[in-house]
Amino acid sequence: MTLLRVESLQKSFGSLNVTRDVTLDVGAGEKHVIIGPNGAGKTSLINQIGGQMTPDGGRVMIDGSDVTRLAPEQRARLGLARTFQKNTLFQRLSVFENVRLGVQARFGNSFDLAQRAAARTDVNARARDVLDLLRLTALAERRVASISYGDQRQLEIAVALAGDPRILLLDEPTSGLSPVETRQLIEIIRALPSHLGILMIEHDMEVVFSLADRITVLYYGEVLASDKPDVVAANERVRDVYLGASF
Numbered sequence: 001m002t003l004l005r006v007e008s009l010q011k012s013f014g015s016l017n018v019t020r021d022v023t024l025d026v027g028a029g030e031k032h033v034i035i036g037p038n039g040a041g042k043t044s045l046i047n048q049i050g051g052q053m054t055p056d057g058g059r060v061m062i063d064g065s066d067v068t069r070l071a072p073e074q075r076a077r078l079g080l081a082r083t084f085q086k087n088t089l090f091q092r093l094s095v096f097e098n099v100r101l102g103v104q105a106r107f108g109n110s111f112d113l114a115q116r117a118a119a120r121t122d123v124n125a126r127a128r129d130v131l132d133l134l135r136l137t138a139l140a141e142r143r144v145a146s147i148s149y150g151d152q153r154q155l156e157i158a159v160a161l162a163g164d165p166r167i168l169l170l171d172e173p174t175s176g177l178s179p180v181e182t183r184q185l186i187e188i189i190r191a192l193p194s195h196l197g198i199l200m201i202e203h204d205m206e207v208v209f210s211l212a213d214r215i216t217v218l219y220y221g222e223v224l225a226s227d228k229p230d231v232v233a234a235n236e237r238v239r240d241v242y243l244g245a246s247f
C-alpha cells in the first residue's frame with residue numbers, strides 16, 4: 001500500500017533547478033533511501049515533502065490525499081513526521097520531557113478536558129514506550145545537554161516517532177556518528193514498527209545497503225534511478241556519477 005507519493009515535483013531557485021520532475025513513492029513497511037552527491041537536491045526534496053518548502057509544480061500525496069499546499073502541522077496530523085539535519089531538541093529539558101512534548105504536539109490538544117488525568121497517563125505511557133523502542137530508557141531523566149551527540153540523534157528520532165506517524169522522513173540520521181553508534185542506529189531503525197514507511201537521506205553506503213528496500217538516486221535534482229539496491233548498484237550511470245568502482 002502506497003503511503004507517500006511524490007508526483008512530478010518541481011522546484012527552482014532562479015536558474016537552479018533543485019527538483020526536476022521527481023516522482024517516487026513509499027509503501028507501508030518500506031525503507032526507501034535517497035542518495036546522491038552534495039547539492040543534488042535531497043534535503044530540498046524532503047523539505048517539500050515535509051512542508052518546509054513549497055514546490056513550484058507537482059504534488060505530494062499522503063495516503064491518497066493531496067497535501068501539497070498543507071502546512072507541516074497539518075501533514076503531521078495525517079501521519080507524517082520528520083527529523084532535521086540540525087538538532088531541534090530542547091537542551092535544558094530531560095530526555096523524557098522532550099519525547100512527552102513530541103506526544104503532546106500530536107495528541108495533546110485533542111484530549112477532552114474531563115479526561116485530563118487519563119490523558120496525562122496516556123501521554124506518559126506513550127513517551128515511555130517510545131524511549132524503550134529507541135533504547136533510551138536509561139537516559140530518561142537526564143538533561144539533553146548532558147547526553148552524547150549519538151544519543152541526541154536517537155532522541156530526535158524518538159521525538160519524531162512520539163506522535164505515532166505512518167511515514168517517517170529522516171535527513172541523514174547517521175551524520176556525525178561513530179561507527180559503533182552508526183551500527184546501533186541501523187539496528188534501531190530495523191526494529192521500528194513494521195507498518196512504518198521510512199524515507200531517509202543517507203551518505204554512508206554501509207547504512208544505505210544494509211537498510212534500504214529501495215534506493216532513489218538524485219543527480220542535479222533529477223531521479224537517475226529508483227529501484228531495489230542490487231539493481232541500483234549495477235546501474236552504470238549511477239556507478240559513473242556517484243557510487244564509483246567500489247560498488
Ligand SMILES: Nc1ncnc2c1ncn2[C@@H]1O[C@H](COP(=O)(O)OP(=O)(O)OP(=O)(O)O)[C@@H](O)[C@H]1O
Nearest residue numbers: 013016018036037038039040041042043044045218
Ligand atoms: N533556499 C534556497 N535558496 C537558494 N538555493 C537553495 C536553497 N535551498 C537549497 N538551495 C540550493 O539547492 C541545491 C540543492 O541543495 P540541497 O540541500 O537540497 O542538496 P543536498 O542533496 O541535500 O545536499 P547535501 O548532501 O550537501 O546536504 C544546492 O545548490 C543549494 O545551494
